[in-house]
Amino acid sequence: MGDLTKNFSAAEFDKPEPVPVEYRGNIPALADRCQWLRDLAGSIGEVTDTYRSAAHNAEIPNAAKSSQHMLAEASDVEFTLCPIRTLAERALASIADGDNPPFGQLIFYSVRGHVHVSVPNAALLGSRNGQVLHAYGIDGAGQDLFEPLIDPETQMPLLSTAQKKRGLGSHYLSSSHSSAPSGGAGNAAHAGGKAHGQK
Numbered sequence: 376m377g378d379l380t381k382n383f384s385a386a387e388f389d390k391p392e393p394v395p396v397e398y399r400g401n402i403p404a405l406a407d408r409c410q411w412l413r414d415l416a417g418s419i420g421e422v423t424d425t426y427r428s429a430a431h432n433a434e435i436p437n438a439a440k441s442s443q444h445m446l447a448e449a450s451d452v453e454f455t456l457c458p459i460r461t462l463a464e465r466a467l468a469s470i471a472d473g474d475n476p477p478f479g480q481l482i483f484y485s486v487r488g489h490v491h492v493s494v495p496n497a498a499l500l501g502s503r504n505g506q507v508l509h510a511y512g513i514d515g516a517g518q519d520l521f522e523p524l525i526d527p528e529t530q531m532p533l534l535s536t537a538q539k540k541r542g543l544g545s546h547y548l549s550s551s552h553s554s555a556p557s558g559g560a561g562n563a564a565h566a567g568g569k570a571h572g573q574k
């Protein structure tokens with residue numbers, strides 16, 4: 376279905392702004408990272424955010440100033456049908472097995488509901504390149520709070536706040552689901568530590 380990967384097409388990445396010509400070359404690699412997550416989720420994933428111009432990024436209170444979104448090197452994806460914790464567990468297992476494509480940052484937002492994933496960029500990210508984070512909350516100023524993601528079962532709710540609002544909870548929380556056969560959403564985006572978020 377997709378013109379870049381099995382499920383993703385280039386046009387899906389033109390959000391919230393069209394990817395400028397000079398950055399379009401980043402999209403195939405980014406789509407590969409999204410497809411990796413999509414395969415783990417086993418269900419649809421909607422790219423909600425890829426390229427942001429510097430001007431747009433500056434208007435987002437919680438956006439990282441050096442965000443990879445400004446280079447079209449990161450996407451936020453919502454896997455609406457896959458419990459976010461399940462997706463996180465599968466991603467960590469894939470990484471432990473060495474099955475993952477190299478990435479810059481992988482961030483699970485258990486409130487906002489998306490997964491942020493980026494392509495590697497050691498020059499920009501430094502030691503944060505390759506890190507997996509959990510955005511576990513939002514402080515009073517609207518800033519995301521991050522922690523290293525080590526054990527999703529103890530660190531994360533099964534469903535993101537966004538998934539609960541959509542009603543996914545009534546299905547998963549009432550049926551003692553241990554795995555999610557379908558679903559996928561997530562978006563990824565911010566990184567590292569409270570002082571170093573990368574959205």
Ligand SMILES: [Zn+2]
Pocket residue numbers: 424444449450451491492563564565573574
């Ligand atoms: Zn992001």
